[in-house]
Amino acid sequence: MSEGNGAAGPGETKKLYTACLILIGNELLSGRIQDANLAFLGRELNELGIRLAEARVISDDEATIVDAVNTTRARYDYVFTSGGIGPTHDDITTDSVASAFDLKVEQNSEAVKMLLQHYREEDLNEARLRMARIPLGATLLENPLSKAPGFRIENVFVMAGVPRIFQAKFHSFKHMLVGGKPVRSHAISAFITESILAADLTTIQERHPEVEIGSYIFVRAGKAGVSLVLRHPEESSIQVAADEVREMLRNHGVEPMDDEGKHASC
């Protein structure tokens, strides 16, 4: 786990970049809404050479948000928050993040201009203007869809929770993120019981400690199988271990199936 605190500059040669996602919302914890931002962000960050090392799902409570933001921004290179920046009374993320940084919140004229691209002036009521309240000194993050911006303070990126807005916002600023070498991954599946492979898998993992090898069971068309996922920044390192995995599966009498085209996203 990285000890970095603050996004690294482009000139640095840091090897491992890490991030944390804080999902804010009672509706996620009550099971009313199924999160869709975690998997999206994990895959996107991986493409940028940044490892999503942790995610926290927390409630709409100021002290809880302040604690989570301050704990994680000291521990990871990047922190992303999702949810709670809309126009209603239960949207308290902006004030809570400001509180974590000990900053005041004020109406931001640039943010008002952004909202006026989406709303007519006479429709920009008090509630909508709430979405232009931004902590002093924060950098605005463009929202290509509904124009209500997110913001960035140091290494903390505050975003809306609605998945299509979260995704559009992320794409609008991801060029600003500095990462390392993307991790490549390769999955090899077979219809065989996981525990039969365990001992041989341990041997392969010990022979290639640098390659992360995960074993995941699945059921497809009623048949049980296992997916072995190999992850490493270098394709060549993966291939050496992958050849051994394929040979091992054949020695157990099953044909390995390669999941191609899943580089860096599975």
Add this chain to the structure above:
Amino acid sequence: MSEGNGAAGPGETKKLYTACLILIGNELLSGRIQDANLAFLGRELNELGIRLAEARVISDDEATIVDAVNTTRARYDYVFTSGGIGPTHDDITTDSVASAFDLKVEQNSEAVKMLLQHYREEDLNEARLRMARIPLGATLLENPLSKAPGFRIENVFVMAGVPRIFQAKFHSFKHMLVGGKPVRSHAISAFITESILAADLTTIQERHPEVEIGSYIFVRAGKAGVSLVLRHPEESSIQVAADEVREMLRNHGVEPMDDEGKHASC
């Protein structure tokens, strides 16, 4: 947030019971697998009068697991972990949780008996026997599906990550959990823009501070709308606030739609 540490006994009259879910697995953070256990547990705990107050998604790393378990078991009444108790080298949850409690891990003869209900003795290889390694002093949690048990130490419940096993295991021990009064919820939806309602909603929330009122936007059949979710243990408290919400919507010229039959699960 509760300050309890340790499950309360049945005689106690504690009002608010809280829980944390720790989802363990690199595959969740890389986006390879979409979690399905959080929403399930949130709804189930709610039925038992226990509030899922936080969830953490962490990687397969012993120090990380130890830290998450020790931080959360002191903060919440119940902690549930999901993932990492299978037969392969990347399954390190059992040893990590033991480490958090400073306990040794040994082969548990009761767990071996459970595995023998599923596997023939000659098929109980070394890898499968790994699933009978249990921290000393832990209570086994039955697994009605594949028989590999989870375990409980104090207020920490260690479970498999595969959703159907996670769910079956939870149902097998949920009668042991002590909770308060279940929180009822009632959702009222309308095709209207959220920000138009914001000021009136704030007024209703201020008039009923005990009822938790959440506002969630949605798009259905191409039309934008808002769901207003009211939550409280007493149906009567919800109904008073719900009547005001319906009247408020009609005053804005839209017809409120009640989502019936969603008690305690939305």
